Amino acid sequence: MTWQPITSPPDTQAPAPMTLRVQTIPPRRYFPDHAHPWNQLVYAVSGVLTINTEAESFVITPDQAVWLPTGTKHRVGSLHGAEFRSLWIAHEAGCGLPPAPTVFPVPPLLQALIVEAAQIGGQDDGDGYAGRVTALILDQLKRARPLPAALPWPRHEALTRLCEALYLDPADRRGPQDWAxxxxxxxxxxxxxxxxxxGMSLRSWRRRLRLFRSVELLGGGLGVTQVAMKLGYGSTSAFVYAFRTEMGSSPQAYMRKRAS
Structure with a gap:
C-alpha cells in the first residue's frame, strides 16, 4: 500500500512567539517536503510519527518530540495514523535551542503543557495565561537533554518496505538472506x-526496533508478557533481560518512572 500526501494548511501569520496546530494524520499519509521561516516542534499525543529531513529520517513515539530549527526542510507522516501537534515557534524564541534537528524526550509536564496549549488556542488571553503556558513550554524545551538517537528510518524504497514489515510484525524471524x-x-x-x-546493520536496527516498539506497546497498556510475545522473544525473562540491558531498568520500573 502506497503512502498518500496531505495538503498542508497554509502558513498564515508568523508565530509570536508560538502557534500550535492540531491535526489528525490518517494511516500512510504524510505532509510533503516543506520548510518554515520559524522553528517547529513535531509531536504526537498518540500514535507514531515518521520525520524525514535532508540529513536523516526517524520515527518517534509520544515520549519524544523533534525540534526542527528555522528553515529545516522536512516531511512528516504516520504509518498507523497519529494525533499530530505542531508547535511553530518564532526564530528569536528558539535562541538557546539546538541549531540542528534534535530529538527531545517529552516528560509528563511538557506533554500536559502541549495539551493545555492546544485546548486554549484561539481564546482571549486577557489575563496572560496562554503566554505563561507558552513560556513554560519554552523553558521545558531549553532544559531538556537531547536523546542520543531515535529509531532511524530508511529513505531507500526497498528498505522502507522491509522496515515497515518488521515494524508491523517485530516477531518476523526472516534474516538478511531471506530479506535479500x-x-x-x-x-x-x-x-x-x-x-x-x-548507519547500522539490520540486526542492530531490529534490536532497536524491538526496544522502540516495547516502549510503545507498554505505554499502550499491554502487560510485559504480552509485549514479550508480540515482539518475538522466547520468554518474558528474555525480554526483561534485553530491556534492562538497553534501558538500565526493568520494563515495570521504566514505566513507573515515565509516569512520575
Missing amino acids: QTLGMSPRTLARRFETDL
Whole structure:
C-alpha cells in the first residue's frame, strides 16, 4: 500500500512567539517536503510519527518530540495514523535551542503543557495565561537533554518496505538472506544499503526496533508478557533481560518512572 500526501494548511501569520496546530494524520499519509521561516516542534499525543529531513529520517513515539530549527526542510507522516501537534515557534524564541534537528524526550509536564496549549488556542488571553503556558513550554524545551538517537528510518524504497514489515510484525524471524531474496538483491547489497541509509546493520536496527516498539506497546497498556510475545522473544525473562540491558531498568520500573 502506497503512502498518500496531505495538503498542508497554509502558513498564515508568523508565530509570536508560538502557534500550535492540531491535526489528525490518517494511516500512510504524510505532509510533503516543506520548510518554515520559524522553528517547529513535531509531536504526537498518540500514535507514531515518521520525520524525514535532508540529513536523516526517524520515527518517534509520544515520549519524544523533534525540534526542527528555522528553515529545516522536512516531511512528516504516520504509518498507523497519529494525533499530530505542531508547535511553530518564532526564530528569536528558539535562541538557546539546538541549531540542528534534535530529538527531545517529552516528560509528563511538557506533554500536559502541549495539551493545555492546544485546548486554549484561539481564546482571549486577557489575563496572560496562554503566554505563561507558552513560556513554560519554552523553558521545558531549553532544559531538556537531547536523546542520543531515535529509531532511524530508511529513505531507500526497498528498505522502507522491509522496515515497515518488521515494524508491523517485530516477531518476523526472516534474516538478511531471506530479506535479500524477497527484495531482489544480494545479501551483500542489502547489508551495504542498510549501513549507508541507516548507519547500522539490520540486526542492530531490529534490536532497536524491538526496544522502540516495547516502549510503545507498554505505554499502550499491554502487560510485559504480552509485549514479550508480540515482539518475538522466547520468554518474558528474555525480554526483561534485553530491556534492562538497553534501558538500565526493568520494563515495570521504566514505566513507573515515565509516569512520575
